[in-house]
Amino acid sequence: MGVEVWLLVAGVVMAAWAYSRWRHSYWSSRGVSTPPYLPFLGHIHKILSLSQSRWHYFDEVYHKYGGSTFSGLYELFHPVLMIGDPDLLKNILVKDFDHFVDRRKFLSEEGSISNEMLINLTGDEWKTLRGIMSPTFTSGKMRSMFPLMCEKADALVSFSLKEAANKPFVDMKVNFGRFAMDTIASCAFGIECNSFKSEVPEFSKYADMFFNFSFLTIIKFTLFNMFPTIGNALRIKIDSPCTKFFSNVVEETIAARNAGQRRGDYLDLLLDARADVNHPIITDTSIVPHNQSTTTQGQTAQETIITDTSIVPHNQSTTTQDRTAQETIITDTSTVPHNQSTTTQDRTAQETISHDSFVTNVNSIPVNHSKQVLTSKSIVAQSVLFLVAGYDTTASTLAFSSFLLAKHPIHQQRLREEIKQIIHEYGDITYQGIMEAKFLNACLMETLRLYPPSTFEERQCTKTYKIPGTEVTLHPGDVVTYPLWSLHHDPRYWPEPEEFQPDRFLPENKPNITSFTHIPFGMGPRNCIGMRFALMEAKVALAKLLLAAEIHLDKNHTELKTGKSLLVLRPDEGVNLVITPITSNTHG
Numbered sequence: 274m275g276v277e278v279w280l281l282v283a284g285v286v287m288a289a290w291a292y293s294r295w296r297h298s299y300w301s302s303r304g305v306s307t308p309p310y311l312p313f314l315g316h317i318h319k320i321l322s323l324s325q326s327r328w329h330y331f332d333e334v335y336h337k338y339g340g341s342t343f344s345g346l347y348e349l350f351h352p353v354l355m356i357g358d359p360d361l362l363k364n365i366l367v368k369d370f371d372h373f374v375d376r377r378k379f380l381s382e383e384g385s386i387s388n389e390m391l392i393n394l395t396g397d398e399w400k401t402l403r404g405i406m407s408p409t410f411t412s413g414k415m416r417s418m419f420p421l422m423c424e425k426a427d428a429l430v431s432f433s434l435k436e437a438a439n440k441p442f443v444d445m446k447v448n449f450g451r452f453a454m455d456t457i458a459s460c461a462f463g464i465e466c467n468s469f470k471s472e473v474p475e476f477s478k479y480a481d482m483f484f485n486f487s488f489l490t491i492i493k494f495t496l497f498n499m500f501p502t503i504g505n506a507l508r509i510k511i512d513s514p515c516t517k518f519f520s521n522v523v524e525e526t527i528a529a530r531n532a533g534q535r536r537g538d539y540l541d542l543l544l545d546a547r548a549d550v551n552h553p554i555i556t557d558t559s560i561v562p563h564n565q566s567t568t569t570q571g572q573t574a575q576e577t578i579i580t581d582t583s584i585v586p587h588n589q590s591t592t593t594q595d596r597t598a599q600e601t602i603i604t605d606t607s608t609v610p611h612n613q614s615t616t617t618q619d620r621t622a623q624e625t626i627s628h629d630s631f632v633t634n635v636n637s638i639p640v641n642h643s644k645q646v647l648t649s650k651s652i653v654a655q656s657v658l659f660l661v662a663g664y665d666t667t668a669s670t671l672a673f674s675s676f677l678l679a680k681h682p683i684h685q686q687r688l689r690e691e692i693k694q695i696i697h698e699y700g701d702i703t704y705q706g707i708m709e710a711k712f713l714n715a716c717l718m719e720t721l722r723l724y725p726p727s728t729f730e731e732r733q734c735t736k737t738y739k740i741p742g743t744e745v746t747l748h749p750g751d752v753v754t755y756p757l758w759s760l761h762h763d764p765r766y767w768p769e770p771e772e773f774q775p776d777r778f779l780p781e782n783k784p785n786i787t788s789f790t791h792i793p794f795g796m797g798p799r800n801c802i803g804m805r806f807a808l809m810e811a812k813v814a815l816a817k818l819l820l821a822a823e824i825h826l827d828k829n830h831t832e833l834k835t836g837k838s839l840l841v842l843r844p845d846e847g848v849n850l851v852i853t854p855i856t857s858n859t860h861g
């Protein structure tokens with residue numbers, strides 16, 4: 274090769290290197306420090322590492338590179354800001370939410386229903402859909418789903434006891450998975466998947482696929498999202514076969530509903546939004562709770578929503594429609610202040626899910642009613658999302674909590690005593706009793722602190738935003754990530770952070786908790802929409818299980834392994850427990 278060619282190659286390399294340096298000066302030019310990074314790659318090799326889960330790398334950034342306040346990262350050239358300061362998070366997730374309404378879109382191939390799921394929607398589309406879906410999770414709806422949850426929990430207990438009679442230990446992760454799937458399918462869609470009746474439950478098998486990301490899938494996914502046009506041109510497929518399976522199930526169920534079988538459940542809410550938003554149809558209101566203010570059987574879905582939102586004070590001056598929109602949104606933010614007029618159990622519901630007492634400015638997130646019409650595809654998308662989003666998260670939470678309670682028999686016995694006390698008071702496991710069970714709530718909160726299924730979350734900046742108290746300005750498109758796992762394990766907020774100490778979450782100790790350091794469901798108007806549902810079903814399952822059996826660690830499975838799954842936190846090798854039935858003599 275001639276000298277000219279070498280010079281040309283050297284010139285191209287230097288220009289590329291200078292370009293990379295320029296792109297990677299995004300954070301330093303704004304006064305934000307960054308962990309060491311590689312030219313061109315930035316931090317992507319760390320974020321997508323095969324040898325280390327993402328939350329472990331984030332924890333390193335949090336502790337070593339300023340992430341506990343904020344630290345700049347690059348996914349190739351794309352800037353991502355990690356924010357670990359609870360006060361700043363409060364601003365981003367709640368106070369200045371209107372600058373961070375969106376999450377980064379994670380696209381799948383063109384035409385995929387994943388692109389239409391709530392989790393992926395942005396701006397007005399998200400607001401409208403969230404407003405439609407939220408009424409599924411009001412306290413009234415939870416109360417009406419309670420008997421179904423109890424039925425599924427009974428099935429879980431008898432199945433687990435039967436297994437325990439024939440095996441030295443039972444993998445409770447698998448059984449909680451069956452329970453979570455049966456509960457969601459039954460409560461939201463009236464589908465009976467009978468997971469306890471088959472050796473390999475079909476629904477759980479497909480839902481598992483959704484979460485078993487191989488490294489190749491993550492690479493394909495990342496590249497596709499960085500270069501969607503190329504991804505589509507190359508016809509890269511990201512959707513897992515599970516999406517097709519669940520779509521078919523939902524489509525069949527919708528066909529049955531169209532033929533007249535209505536239940537007033539989640540699916541009907543979506544179908545009503547498709548049918549005619551001003552005159553929604555509820556032909557069978559059996560699942561809708563009876564309320565004092567309910568007048569006629571044929572009341573509209575919107576009226577039903579209003580009667581459900583008993584935890585929110587009604588603003589006399591708003592019109593019915595406005596009130597519905599506001600209440601719909603208020604009820605799903607865990608930041609609503611306690612109100613004098615709320616009933617005991619509703620207040621407990623709020624306390625269960627929040628230690629924060631400041632207001633989200635819901636008026637800043639208006640809902641446009643005229644657009645509340647869903648396409649059939651969107652309905653299928655939200656239904657599939659419901660099935661998969663609530664499955665692994667809830668099953669893992671239950672598996673982790675059962676492991677921790679087996680490891681700490683004193684807490685297990687204390688919890689059992691609390692449940693017996695509730696039965697003594699209410700005659701049975703009731704909605705109200707469960708809502709008032711403080712130690713049960715504390716055990717779940719502490720489990721979610723130690724093992725949050727989602728270890729980090731994101732928001733995308735939608736309007737130019739100066740981070741309060743700094744000179745740093747974020748621009749539309751910048752991504753903010755918050756390290757849930759690190760906040761939950763930070764010894765500054767949680768003394769002896771690795772210890773299972775449920776008492777931290779008892780009402781008398783809640784003043785010691787720093788706001789925004791325990792956020793397993795996220796926070797603010799875009800928090801987890803299924804939080805109440807997940808907590809209620811987890812509480813019912815734990816209560817029923819501990820009442821019927823003692824759980825112990827198996828001697829060969831005393832350690833919990835996590836970290837194989839690179840994105841979500843779950844027990845890698847199940848949770849194998851020895852289950853000993855409690856006879857009726859020892860029961861009372």
Ligand code: HEM
Nearest residue numbers: 392662663666667670727730793794795796800801803807
């Ligand atoms: C223990 C169980 C669960 C945990 C720990 C959990 C956690 C989370 C977290 C951390 C987020 C993101 C919040 C944020 O960005 O601030 C989220 C969002 C979401 N979750 Fe859950 N979740 C659970 C159960 C459920 C259930 C049962 C459902 C459905 C019934 C569900 C449906 C969703 C949906 C649809 C979103 C997206 C909300 C939106 O973008 O508006 N989750 N969840």
